[in-house]
Every structure is written in C-alpha cells, then in structure tokens.
Amino acid sequence: MLNRTSRSVTLTAAGEALQSALAQPFDEIGSALDVLNRFRDVPMGRVRLSVPTEAAEFLVGPVMATFLERYPEVEIEFSVNNRMIDVIENGYDAGIRYGGTVPQDMVAQRLSADIPWLVVGAPSYLDRMGTPVNPGDLQSHRCVKIRIGDESIYRWEFERGDEKIEINVPGGMTVDQGQIGLVAVRDGAGLMYVAEPMVRKDLRDGTLRTVLEQWAPLGPGFHIYYSSRRQVPAALRLFIDLVRELRPLGL
Template identity: 55%
Template sequence: MSIGRTDIADFSYFLAIARHGSFRRAALELGVSPSALSHSLRGLETRLGVRLLNRTNRSVTLTAAGEELRDAIAEPFSRIDQARDALNRFRDTPMGRIRLNVASDAAILLLAPVMPVFMDRYPDVEVDIVASNRLVDVVGSGFDAGIRYGGTVPEDMIAQRLSGDIRWMVAGAPAYFERFGMPEEPASLKDHRCLGVRLGDDRIYRWEFEGPDGEFDIAVPSMVTVDDSRSMLTMALGGGGLMFGPEPVLRPHLADGSLKAALDSWATTGPGFQIYYPSRRQLPTGLRLLINLIRELDPLGC
C-alpha cells in the first residue's frame, strides 16, 4: 500500500495522541479540535485495516498494532522535524513552533518580560507556554523543553542556567504582624499562620533557612496549602498568613510596604532557573533564540 499525504498527516496526529494518551491534550498541542483528531484516526484505522487505539471515556491506550506503528514511525518523524528546523539557518527570519512546560514563577519572572521583544524579533516563531508547577515528562508530553528551579530539574536532561541563584524569604502583610507579632527565629513559626507550599511532585515543602550552623529545614503549621506563588502572594497581601517565596516575586511588594520581610537574617539562597531538554534531541532554532534572548535581557538581573 502506498502512503499519501493524508496518511502522513494522520501519522503525525497519531503520534501526538500516543504521546499524550489523550485526544484533548493532543488537540491542544496540534491546534486542532478533538473531533478532528478522532475523525482522522478513524480514517487511518480504516485505511490500515487495524485498530490502533483502545478508547474509553477515561483513557486512550495503544493496541499492540498501535505500539508497533508508533515504534516504527516515531524516529523518522523526529528526523523530519529536525531537518525542517535546520532549514531555518537558510532563512532571513526563523520560523516554527516551540512548546515549553514551565514553573509558574518562571513564566512570570523570566518569560513575561522577554516575550514582547521575542515576538518583535522573530514574528514567525510560535511559542506555546504551559505554566504549571506540576512536574511532567516533557518528552512524553510533547514539549521541547521545561523551565524549573535548578534543584528540581530531572537528572537525565541537558540543563542550561537562565538566571543566577535566587534568595528565598519569609514575608507577611503589616496587618498580619500587628495582629500576631514578628517571629524572632524559625522555631517561632510553630506559633504562626503559615501558608503551606505543595511541590510539583505533591510533597509538602519544608521551609529552608540558614543559620550559624549551616542550612536546615522545618515543617511549618499550615491551615492552607497551595502550589502557586501567585495564590500565596494574594493571601499574604490580605493578611492571611506568612508566605515563603522567591525574593524576585516579593521584591515589588516589599518595596511599596504592602509586605514586610521576616527572619531576614535566616534567609537562604537556592539554585535559579534552568531550562532543560533531552540530550538526544537537536535544539530547535526558536528555542535557542529564546535562550539567548533571556540571557541578553537578563530579566532577573543576576
């Protein structure tokens, strides 16, 4: 059986569904509707004469035939993507699409300041950003790269620093300190209302400090636990409790007095943001240009 243009398009759709295990998420990556994907896969299965997917209301899994097809065509399609991206060096204006999975803080602190400049310089490069603190398999989920704090980057990835180290602080609203007082040392936090931090792997974060004997961490009492700095910041500004967060997020509110630092002499410093991607994948031109621009503009000033 000869392979036509329709088959090639449907193969790419099939690979996206296989990566995500979901028509909805694959459709988001490809910029098409889930119904269009479903129609495409039904047509492909009809032409091939085999069922490629097991579909239920809750999940999409590959049949044995689907697994064999995925293994056979994944590498050739990857090489096609690499070859297409390599052609950018012959163009006056780079083009293409990059997908990033980034920590929420990175979206605000690193990407938001540089994207207006990036769009002006490279109008033909489309950037799809998913901001989430939940750790995901960037390769299996169809992303070109991820951006996380350095201490959370998977060890099997190539990583590049995008910022210097970041200072982590405790802060609260003046109204909070008027009501509950200022903690004198980290151990005093047991008597305060603290906003808990849920990490991307569902662990509850132990607040970290540095004292005369070195670094240490403590579990703090938390009536409320969230996984996003913006939510914590809103609660802290309203006097709802003490938050533990990166100094760049807190800086403007410390400057205007809407937040006050606590335990400042105990503050610690941790690894800054890193971008990471699989070693076996050629770096897309658009991603390389974005990395260079972040370093050029240095939005965190470090």
C-alpha cells in the first residue's frame, strides 16, 4: 500500500485505489451532515397528519397561510377524515382528535381550548315543530344523527350541574361529516348536535338558533398526538408551535 524511503512515504497504485474507494462514503457522510445543518438553519422536510373535518376547517386551515409564508421549505400533507385510525400504522407522523379520544399510548399536546357542544335548528323548523325544553323532548323531534369514527351512532350528551344524560335521538338522516348535516339543518330538516365553532357564524347571523342551552356540555378541545417511540420531526414541531401561537380556537 505504501512506498517508503528515508525521507517520504507515498501511496502505491493499490493504496491510491483504496483511498479513492474509502473517500466516497466519507464524502457522502459530509454531504448528509450539510443537509442536517440546513434543517437547523432553514426548516425543511415533509410531515403527514390525519385530521378530522372540524379541526381541518377551524384549527388547521386558519394557520396555514402563515405557516407556508414562514417555512417555505416545509411540506405538510393533511388527510381529512373522521375515522379512528392508527396513525403510525397508516404512515402519518401525527393525528389530531378531540381530547377524550386520543389513544392512551400516544404523546398528546393540547391545541385548543375546550369546546361547547350545542343543539341547533333553523328558525323555520323551530317555529313549525316547537322548541325542546329538556333533553327528553328530543324524542318528538327530527334529529340529524351522527356516525362517529368507531362506526357507532353517537348518543347526544347533556350536562346541567351534576346531572348528566345521554340520548339516543330519533331521525331519518345520519351523517359522518358535520358540514353535510348542517346544510340540511339550515334548510329546516331538523335539529343537530354540533361543536360551537361549526355554527358560530350561523348563530351570529340568525341562520340557526340554539336550544337546550342550559344543558350544553363543555367537551375537551383538540389535541395533536404522536408516537412516544419516535423523534418528533422538526417540521411537525414548528406546526405545533404555530397553532399554539396563533390560537385559532383559543387555548
């Protein structure tokens, strides 16, 4: 490998070939480290999130213009659906859910304040069918039923002081996406149980009215969750920090 004299040491042809072969992997390692340093100086990368429809519209959507402006090298992919899926098994870096439904083996961080749940109806429906005074009155109303992420039909939950009630409501329409049901409810199809952000504008302009206000419960807000066995990608950390900074649904 080496030619030695009393005054110098030089590579043989075989030694030069070995040096060339060994240099390439080390050069690639150096290039990889340069890329890593770019992550520190200029945030970049790609993350995939599974997000329910309400979170997509009222939590994620309002922050994305700012996020993309601040971090143009970061790419975020959202899959919007209400199904209960294993985010890790399905290739997502994280998921967003209401606090009470986050899997127990995940690390979770709160992204919003707790959320009021309301029963709403159009003035035309309430004028025609009357206004329920207590949850039991719902049995004589048309209600839009909700199929939740585990494929069961949601039992509407009510609280007043220490009293808690769950109602299996009647109705001829079932949805697994709230905005579809609200289109029908605005036209007088019946009553619907919704998260307050979904109908904030409707209540403000009078398109919808609330009923059973004294029974309205306060539910856990949105949380983002990810595996405790994985390092949190830098791009995901930036997204979490921005949502918590801008607080589109309070915090």
